[in-house]
Amino acid sequence: MSQKxxxxxxxxxxxxxxxxxxxxxxxxxxxxxxxxxxLADRSQKPFVISMPPPNVTGELHLGHAIxxxxxxxxxxxxxxxxxxxxxxxxxxxxxxxxxxxxxRELAKEGLTRHxxxxxxxxxxxxxxxxxxxxxxTEQHRRLGVSCDWERERFTLDEGLSRxxxxxxxxxxxxxxxxxxxxxxxxxxxxxxxxxxxxVVHQEEATKLWYVRYPLVNDRWQGADxxxxxxxxxxxxxxxxxxxxxxxETILGDTAVAxxxxxxxxxxxxxxxxxxxxxxxxxxxxxxxxxxxxxxxGAVKVTPAHDPTDYEIGQRHGLAAINVLTDDAKxxxxxxxxxxxxxxxxxxxxxxxxxxxxxxxxxxxYSHSLGHCQRCDTVIEPRIxxxxxxxxxxxxxxxxxxxxxxxxxxxxxxxxxxYYNWMENIRDWCISRQLWWGHRIPVWYCDDCGQEMxxxxxxxxxxxxxxxxxxxxxDVLDTWFSSGLWPFSTLGWxxxxxxxxxxxxxxxxxxxxxxxxxWVARMIMLGLECTGNIPFSTIxxxxxxxxxxxxxxxxxxxxxxxxxxxxxxxxxxxLRFTLLTGSTPGNDMKLSLxxxxxxxxxxxxxxxxxxxxxxxxxxxxxxxxxxxxMAALTLADxxxxxxxxxxxxxxxxxxxAYQFGEAGRQIYDFLWGEFCDWYIEISKLxxxxxxxxxxxxVQRILVYVLERVLRLxxx
RNA sequence: GGGCGGUUAGCUCAGUUGGUCAGAGCGCCUCGCUUACACCGAGGAGGUCACAGGUUCGAGUCCUGUACCGCCCACCA
Numbered sequence: 001m002s003q004k005x006x007x008x009x010x011x012x013x014x015x016x017x018x019x020x021x022x023x024x025x026x027x028x029x030x031x032x033x034x035x036x037x038x039l040a041d042r043s044q045k046p047f048v049i050s051m052p053p054p055n056v057t058g059e060l061h062l063g064h065a066i067x068x069x070x071x072x073x074x075x076x077x078x079x080x081x082x083x084x085x086x087x088x089x090x091x092x093x094x095x096x097x098x099x100x101x102x103x104r105e106l107a108k109e110g111l112t113r114h115x116x117x118x119x120x121x122x123x124x125x126x127x128x129x130x131x132x133x134x135x136x137t138e139q140h141r142r143l144g145v146s147c148d149w150e151r152e153r154f155t156l157d158e159g160l161s162r163x164x165x166x167x168x169x170x171x172x173x174x175x176x177x178x179x180x181x182x183x184x185x186x187x188x189x190x191x192x193x194x195x196x197x198x199v200v201h202q203e204e205a206t207k208l209w210y211v212r213y214p215l216v217n218d219r220w221q222g223a224d225x226x227x228x229x230x231x232x233x234x235x236x237x238x239x240x241x242x243x244x245x246x247x248e249t250i251l252g253d254t255a256v257a258x259x260x261x262x263x264x265x266x267x268x269x270x271x272x273x274x275x276x277x278x279x280x281x282x283x284x285x286x287x288x289x290x291x292x293x294x295x296x297g298a299v300k301v302t303p304a305h306d307p308t309d310y311e312i313g314q315r316h317g318l319a320a321i322n323v324l325t326d327d328a329k330x331x332x333x334x335x336x337x338x339x340x341x342x343x344x345x346x347x348x349x350x351x352x353x354x355x356x357x358x359x360x361x362x363x364x365y366s367h368s369l370g371h372c373q374r375c376d377t378v379i380e381p382r383i384x385x386x387x388x389x390x391x392x393x394x395x396x397x398x399x400x401x402x403x404x405x406x407x408x409x410x411x412x413x414x415x416x417x418y419y420n421w422m423e424n425i426r427d428w429c430i431s432r433q434l435w436w437g438h439r440i441p442v443w444y445c446d447d448c449g450q451e452m453x454x455x456x457x458x459x460x461x462x463x464x465x466x467x468x469x470x471x472x473x474d475v476l477d478t479w480f481s482s483g484l485w486p487f488s489t490l491g492w493x494x495x496x497x498x499x500x501x502x503x504x505x506x507x508x509x510x511x512x513x514x515x516x517x518w519v520a521r522m523i524m525l526g527l528e529c530t531g532n533i534p535f536s537t538i539x540x541x542x543x544x545x546x547x548x549x550x551x552x553x554x555x556x557x558x559x560x561x562x563x564x565x566x567x568x569x570x571x572x573x574l575r576f577t578l579l580t581g582s583t584p585g586n587d588m589k590l591s592l593x594x595x596x597x598x599x600x601x602x603x604x605x606x607x608x609x610x611x612x613x614x615x616x617x618x619x620x621x622x623x624x625x626x627x628x629m630a631a632l633t634l635a636d637x638x639x640x641x642x643x644x645x646x647x648x649x650x651x652x653x654x655x656a657y658q659f660g661e662a663g664r665q666i667y668d669f670l671w672g673e674f675c676d677w678y679i680e681i682s683k684l685x686x687x688x689x690x691x692x693x694x695x696x697v698q699r700i701l702v703y704v705l706e707r708v709l710r711l712x713x714x
Numbered sequence: 715g716g717g718c719g720g721u722u723a724g725c726u727c728a729g730u731u732g733g734u735c736a737g738a739g740c741g742c743c744u745c746g747c748u749u750a751c752a753c754c755g756a757g758g759a760g761g762u763c764a765c766a767g768g769u770u771c772g773a774g775u776c777c778u779g780u781a782c783c784g785c786c787c788a789c790c791a
Contacts, residue, residue, distance in 0.1 A: 008751065245790095245791070246791090257791095291790080308790095310789085311789080381789080420716090424788085512786090516786095581728095582728090583730095586720085594739060594740075596740085597739050608751080610750050661728075661730090664729095680755095687749085
């Protein structure tokens with residue numbers, strides 16, 4: 001080939017897609033092909049990665065790009081080493097996230113999901129999934145992922161849905177899943193319960209309202225006049241003062257609590273106060289959870305709307321009065337404020353308290369408020385009947401396997417984070433009042449009222465035989481199904497050949513931000529369902545931020561579309577940048593100037609190859625790695641030795657998960673040593689008269705270049 | 715209230731068993747259209763490796779403390 005036939009500048013677009021299609025068509029991403037070609041055999045231990053399934057909420061972002069780059073690197077490295085290699089791709093229905101996205105779409109048409117009804121709405125989400133699911137796989141192909149597309153899975157596939165049911169029923173029958181009425185985090189916008197993890201705490205400037213509750217005594221037994229008249233507490237003579245950040249919850253108070261050790265309030269314990277607005281008589285109780293130092297030292301107790309208060313209520317047998325509707329409006333327990341929005345009620349109630357002379361003062365206050373991870377609405381702690389996973393016994397085993405070293409976390413510092421979380425874990429609320437997801441496989445009998453969990457839809461009550469049964473309306477937390485991912489994608493609960501050979505998987509590679517959400521759950525559910533660890537190594541990468549260090553997100557408008565980057569600079573340039581840009585577990589800021597630099601690197605490789613190839617001549621024959629040692633020049637020996645050193649270093653680094661350093665080493669060698677020095681020096685002999693010298697240089701050039709390209713392949 | 719990470723050239727970041735570790739990319743300055751590459755080549759300026767102690771023959775690299783920045787966890791009414 002002459003130089004003229006190879007363009008001077010490397011054009012990724014002309015190569016990448018063509019090459020990828022060929023790879024895929026040849027079946028190079030499938031372990032079966034390795035067996036068929038004799039590149040590996042089934043007696044070997046396979047290298048397996050489950051790809052973290054992207055949510056079908058939208059298109060891929062840079063987080064997916066770094067995941068894909070790192071995993072593809074590992075997969076290609078192990079495949080090249082001759083290990084049977086499997087990389088299972090797929091996508092996640094992402095319950096609440098996807099439902100919200102589609103609801104937002106609907107809102108543009110002026111519709112809500114309730115306008116469509118459950119069935120039509122779910123149909124609508126499926127349409128969305130079809131569209132974005134295929135966009136995602138196309139984008140993954142653009143990233144060059146060498147996964148086995150024939151084994152692609154979706155969390156709502158039939159097989160995976162069955163896995164969800166089997167897992168649920170099994171846990172249910174062991175008493176590890178239960179239904180109960182407890183304090184949960186309620187999102188009034190999504191109108192569903194969410195787990196503790198889905199609550200995002202933010203420090204916010206609010207107020208602390210000091211309110212006094214009149215005390216019942218011989219001279220005053222309750223309200224004198226209508227609430228808001230200014231005369232409501234006219235006859236009151238004694239008060240107890242409380243401080244609150246949520247005045248509207250006063251309406252749900254069923255006690256006032258003080259510290260048992262607080263001398264100021266000892267005389268009041270056992271007496272009663274009159275609840276403002278509603279005139280309810282509530283007891284004054286002593287409870288050790290009250291901090292005498294805070295506020296007034298007296299706390300209003302709202303068991304239905306505050307976790308601490310709920311526990312106080314449990315200890316003292318207090319009623320829990322829910323004063324809110326699902327969308328955080330005041331319900332019919334709210335007296336004069338029925339129907340008002342929670343904040344509207346707060347304003348009005350505060351104004352009325354002032355009118356009645358019960359508002360003592362308002363202080364500025366700062367505390368952290370829970371927000372919904374998906375829609376940012378302020379969470380309302382609320383008592384509600386939900387399904388939970390009893391997680392302590394699962395967590396103990398999950399801690400154990402890491403302690404024993406059966407599962408290793410890279411970088412190691414996350415091990416401590418993992419323990420801390422696991423050791424303090426609380427039961428996992430898994431039911432969601434949503435429509436998009438795996439329906440809870442529990443049926444209730446309308447006749448005998450009993451419940452039953454079943455893998456296949458029952459037709460009658462197993463307790464009384466009645467055919468009048470109905471399924472639970474709720475769906476499961478999306479992380480329940482993704483928690484089964486490493487084995488559900490391989491066929492579990494069936495005993496398939498894939499499951500037997502490829503499970504447990506080898507590496508779980510993902511961002512550290514979902515260590516708790518996902519990784520921890522996979523370990524717990526994996527141990528419980530399969531009796532085995534789901535993977536032996538966890539590799540956690542950092543988050544990609546923009547050049548200002550901000551988290552990338554669509555709402556901030558600072559998200560960089562990986563497709564645009566690939567279109568402009570090429571997939572290799574993007575991948576190399578992502579791989580060399582950070583160390584494990586550390587965040588990285590993506591700078592386009594580095595992507596450009598690596599585009600230039602790709603071009604450098606192209607031109608080095610062009611130089612070597614076009615200088616071979618027609619009579620060239622390859623002489624792999626067999627040299628007449630005595631004839632080697634100093635330069636030859638130098639480049640060969642440097643090159644061997646490089647291979648050793650890169651291999652060691654890749655084994656140690658030091659991908660960035662490995663990439664940099666190759667970069668430095670190829671550019672700084674091979675191109676800058678060896679190619680330049682080789683020109684003397686290449687263009688000289690001595691044919692034997694020419695052949696030797698040619699052979700070394702080809703040999704070193706080819707070997708480095710292999711090193712670079714992952 | 716706990717825990718973690720960061721602080722290295724103007725900017726963005728590497729530097730994992732303490733001794734060519736003071737580096738890369740971008741930017742900047744000087745040259746250069748030499749038969750691979752101007753998405754290039756040759757050369758150059760630029761850092762008391764946050765601060766204070768300590769261990770050591772020797773410390774960005776280990777220990778202690780401090781200061782900022784960021785993140786995670788936590789039922790602070």
